[in-house]
Amino acid sequence: MRQNDVIGAERRTSFCRLCASSCGVLLDIEDGRITRVLGDAHHPISGGYTCPKGRRGGDLVHGHDRLTSSMRRTATGTHEQISATQAVTEIAERLQAIVDRHGSEAVALYMGTQQNFSALTPVMARSWFRGTGSHKLFSTMTIDQSAKWVVAERMGSYLGGRQRFEDADVWLLAGTNPIVSANGGDGDGAVVHNPSVALRSAQARGLQLIVVDPRRTETAALADVHLSPRPGTDAVLFAGLLHVVLTENLHDLDFCRRYTADLSALTDAVSAVTPTVVQRICGVPADQVDHAARLFATARRGMATSGTGLCMGPHSNLAEHLVAALNVVCGRYLREGEQADDRSVLTRRVPARAEVDPPARAYEHGYQSRVGGVRAIRGELPSGILADEILEPGPDRVRALIVSGGNPAAALPDRKKTLRALRSLDLLVCVDPRMSSTARLADYVIAPTTMYERADHTAIMEPFFPQPFAQFTPALVSPPPGVVDDWRFFLDLATACGQPVKFAGRILDPAAPLTSEQLLAMTAERGRVDFADVVASPHGYAAGPSGAVVGAATAEAMRNRLVLMPDDVRAELHEALVESAAADDFPMRLTVRRIREAVNSTGTRVPGLVPGGTNPVAVHPDDLAALGIGDGQEVTVRSASGRLCAKARADRTLARGTASMTHCFDSTDIAGAHGVNVNALTSNAAGVQTINAMPTLTAVPVAIEPAKETR
Ligand SMILES: Nc1nc2c(c(=O)[nH]1)N[C@H]1C(S)=C(S)[C@@H](COP(=O)(O)OP(=O)(O)OC[C@H]3O[C@@H](n4cnc5c(=O)[nH]c(N)nc54)[C@H](O)[C@@H]3O)O[C@H]1N2
Ligand SMILES: Nc1nc2c(c(=O)[nH]1)N[C@H]1C(S)=C(S)[C@@H](COP(=O)(O)OP(=O)(O)OC[C@H]3O[C@@H](n4cnc5c(=O)[nH]c(N)nc54)[C@H](O)[C@@H]3O)O[C@H]1N2
Ligand code: SF4
Ligand SMILES: [Mo]
Numbered sequence: 001m002r003q004n005d006v007i008g009a010e011r012r013t014s015f016c017r018l019c020a021s022s023c024g025v026l027l028d029i030e031d032g033r034i035t036r037v038l039g040d041a042h043h044p045i046s047g048g049y050t051c052p053k054g055r056r057g058g059d060l061v062h063g064h065d066r067l068t069s070s071m072r073r074t075a076t077g078t079h080e081q082i083s084a085t086q087a088v089t090e091i092a093e094r095l096q097a098i099v100d101r102h103g104s105e106a107v108a109l110y111m112g113t114q115q116n117f118s119a120l121t122p123v124m125a126r127s128w129f130r131g132t133g134s135h136k137l138f139s140t141m142t143i144d145q146s147a148k149w150v151v152a153e154r155m156g157s158y159l160g161g162r163q164r165f166e167d168a169d170v171w172l173l174a175g176t177n178p179i180v181s182a183n184g185g186d187g188d189g190a191v192v193h194n195p196s197v198a199l200r201s202a203q204a205r206g207l208q209l210i211v212v213d214p215r216r217t218e219t220a221a222l223a224d225v226h227l228s229p230r231p232g233t234d235a236v237l238f239a240g241l242l243h244v245v246l247t248e249n250l251h252d253l254d255f256c257r258r259y260t261a262d263l264s265a266l267t268d269a270v271s272a273v274t275p276t277v278v279q280r281i282c283g284v285p286a287d288q289v290d291h292a293a294r295l296f297a298t299a300r301r302g303m304a305t306s307g308t309g310l311c312m313g314p315h316s317n318l319a320e321h322l323v324a325a326l327n328v329v330c331g332r333y334l335r336e337g338e339q340a341d342d343r344s345v346l347t348r349r350v351p352a353r354a355e356v357d358p359p360a361r362a363y364e365h366g367y368q369s370r371v372g373g374v375r376a377i378r379g380e381l382p383s384g385i386l387a388d389e390i391l392e393p394g395p396d397r398v399r400a401l402i403v404s405g406g407n408p409a410a411a412l413p414d415r416k417k418t419l420r421a422l423r424s425l426d427l428l429v430c431v432d433p434r435m436s437s438t439a440r441l442a443d444y445v446i447a448p449t450t451m452y453e454r455a456d457h458t459a460i461m462e463p464f465f466p467q468p469f470a471q472f473t474p475a476l477v478s479p480p481p482g483v484v485d486d487w488r489f490f491l492d493l494a495t496a497c498g499q500p501v502k503f504a505g506r507i508l509d510p511a512a513p514l515t516s517e518q519l520l521a522m523t524a525e526r527g528r529v530d531f532a533d534v535v536a537s538p539h540g541y542a543a544g545p546s547g548a549v550v551g552a553a554t555a556e557a558m559r560n561r562l563v564l565m566p567d568d569v570r571a572e573l574h575e576a577l578v579e580s581a582a583a584d585d586f587p588m589r590l591t592v593r594r595i596r597e598a599v600n601s602t603g604t605r606v607p608g609l610v611p612g613g614t615n616p617v618a619v620h621p622d623d624l625a626a627l628g629i630g631d632g633q634e635v636t637v638r639s640a641s642g643r644l645c646a647k648a649r650a651d652r653t654l655a656r657g658t659a660s661m662t663h664c665f666d667s668t669d670i671a672g673a674h675g676v677n678v679n680a681l682t683s684n685a686a687g688v689q690t691i692n693a694m695p696t697l698t699a700v701p702v703a704i705e706p707a708k709e710t711r
Contacts, residue, residue: 128497177220180219213226229283310323316694329564344527359562414679418679431446446486449486597610601664635647
């Protein structure tokens with residue numbers, strides 16, 4: 001018996017590919033099926049940690065609803081099986097006909113979350129898309145945390161790297177709940193893996209944890225300081241924190257002099273935002289604002305990071321800008337000569353330099369959409385306008401949409417409009433292992449291999465690991481005979497469309513197709529570690545520090561400065577400060593909330609995984625009592641944009657006046673499925689950010705009432 005064999009089954013190492021954590025796992029495989037998923041205790045990063053959905057990975061691969069063949073929509077609207085080869089031929093023909101009639105701008109690609117957990121798919125999907133010549137590229141980043149892109153465009157970026165979690169003595173997490181999401185905003189990878197243990201052990205060595213969240217989340221429960229602002233008021237709170245830091249001269253004057261252009265403009269802009277003003281607008285006691293600001297600014301090292309709770313709010317670009325400004329004025333960055341924060345292993349190292357990449361405002365010159373004059377940012381059009389891009393009449397209308405590892409029918413704001421848009425396409429293709437809400441509307445559904453059926457490496461996830469680390473996994477179970485690798489679909493599609501495919505700097509020869517392993521090796525060519533060494537390390541390869549240090553600024557960059565308070569940001573701050581109080585019609589604020597058992601829509605349909613099988617609307621028990629609603633009762637939730645019915649759940653972790661609900665659930669036309677789609681309540685018109693068209697998905701004003709008819 002080999003060491004890896006367990007009784008009646010084989011035990012293999014791999015890593016989970018449902019979220020950025022990429023936890024190391026052990027799989028028990030019996031007769032070609034995964035019977036058990038366990039944490040890999042020998043994994044240098046996750047150390048045996050897994051979450052409930054990761055442990056149900058076998059159900060996601062072999063589940064009853066798994067597609068084993070590609071599908072084509074029939075004239076009556078049902079779906080029939082079709083071979084992937086035939087589907088590619090037909091899709092290429094229909095794309096060509098659309099392009100011949102309407103031009104290449106009629107073709108769009110939507111890149112969803114699950115595409116990114118496969119190393120080859122994003123590269124190949126983009127490669128096909130580039131060949132179309134269209135500008136209609138969309139991804140979930142623009143309905144997620146594209147405020148971070150906007151900050152870099154308006155403030156600029158410091159290129160020396162950020163202070164690290166491992167030696168920080170303060171850490172501020174705003175609008176993120178890493179213990180559940182394994183995310184932590186754009187924060188250090190250290191809070192992403194086994195997050196509860198990582199936070200507790202940092203606190204044991206002296207780290208002070210500040211959490212900004214209207215809910216006493218699993219993460220907030222650990223905090224040394226928990227600020228609970230009214231949802232959607234973070235911009236004012238952060239302006240207030242900056243006010244305290246700057247008026248008390250707690251900032252890093254040296255760093256500000258060297259790297260910023262306009263500290264006095266920032267000081268001036270926040271001068272009226274005293275802790276008393278913060279208390280009035282945000283509901284956070286003034287003494288807590290003082291305390292948190294002093295704690296953050298006087299610590300030696302640390303960082304403020306933010307997640308969806310900030311980036312989805314009504315002033316998301318401003319709030320995110322002020323979080324970044326707090327880090328800048330406190331000098332929370334690595335200086336020349338310090339050890340660089342270099343996590344590249346399979347990816348190419350980008351040298352760290354103690355200099356500034358100045359604000360480029362490139363979005364002011366990008367491709368301009370017909371819709372609202374919005375322009376491309378980082379080569380993408382905002383997903384917030386995708387439905388309008390499809391519906392708005394005109395020569396550039398999107399008529400063909402390819403969806404890769406995403407579920408826009410569930411994820412985009414204004415559900416009714418989104419469904420109308422998806423239904424009105426001439427061609428909708430969805431690459432998805434399940435009949436998702438989007439796949440149900442598609443003309444073709446391409447059934448791909450899933451994790452554990454495909455070889456992969458962790459290159460894309462390198463920035464999220466707390467130390468330089470890489471892992472390779474071979475395919476461990478055989479896919480159903482009718483499915484294809486996602487990357488292969490995009491390569492075949494490009495070939496059928498007569499487009500050459502450039503991959504890792506080379507044009508691929510369609511007549512001599514490469515294997516996944518060969519392509520993975522090609523993407524790792526510029527790494528500092530030999531890919532073969534990573535392949536030979538079943539628990540992953542801890543590469544050790546690269547020894548790189550932060551270099552001196554180049555002569556050309558010496559004069560570059562960060563811009564802390566440009567005029568448009570100042571105008572946004574003014575608006576956030578004068579905003580009128582809540583309308584009585586919609587007295588509650590509905591907030592975002594992630595659960596351990598699902599990552600967006602993935603997991604929502606695994607039997608017995610999500611507690612109660614649905615996504616309730618959680619409300620403080622005293623609010624429920626005041627509304628005359630019992631725990632578990634059916635309620636109607638109304639917003640200015642729509643309504644939905646859900647089960648109420650009493651939840652003491654929420655602040656009064658706040659409700660929360662998990663997104664991407666959807667039971668429409670799926671027998672036996674539970675849950676309701678929150679985007680029935682959101683809009684892509686009201687409360688949308690300029691620049692990135694980011695909709696308001698948290699702090700949505702709602703009213704909650706007992707449902708008229710109870711079942
Ligand atoms: N109201 C509201 N709306 C939101 C949010 C919110 O908080 N509130 N969150 C927003 C955010 S942050 C995001 S990222 C988006 C999510 O938006 P999307 O990424 O569009 O949604 P997902 O549900 O993650 O879609 C992933 C799809 O990939 C499929 N899939 C799973 N495994 C594989 C695979 O191996 N290969 C392929 N090809 N497909 C696979 C799944 O079945 C699923 O249909 O939603 C956004 N929308
Ligand atoms: N288990 C699990 N993990 C996931 C996902 C998942 O669906 N499930 N999704 C993945 C994806 S696509 C993403 S983008 C990340 C997101 O990762 P996170 O950003 O960490 O997402 P959440 O866990 O929803 O945490 C958001 C927090 O913001 C708080 N919040 C809501 N409104 C406000 C507000 O106005 N102000 C402040 N300060 N806080 C507010 C909420 O109470 C909540 O605790 O997670 C990823 N990881
Ligand atoms: S889904 Fe769970 S087990 Fe899988 S990588 Fe994410 S945290 Fe780890
Ligand atoms: Mo996301």
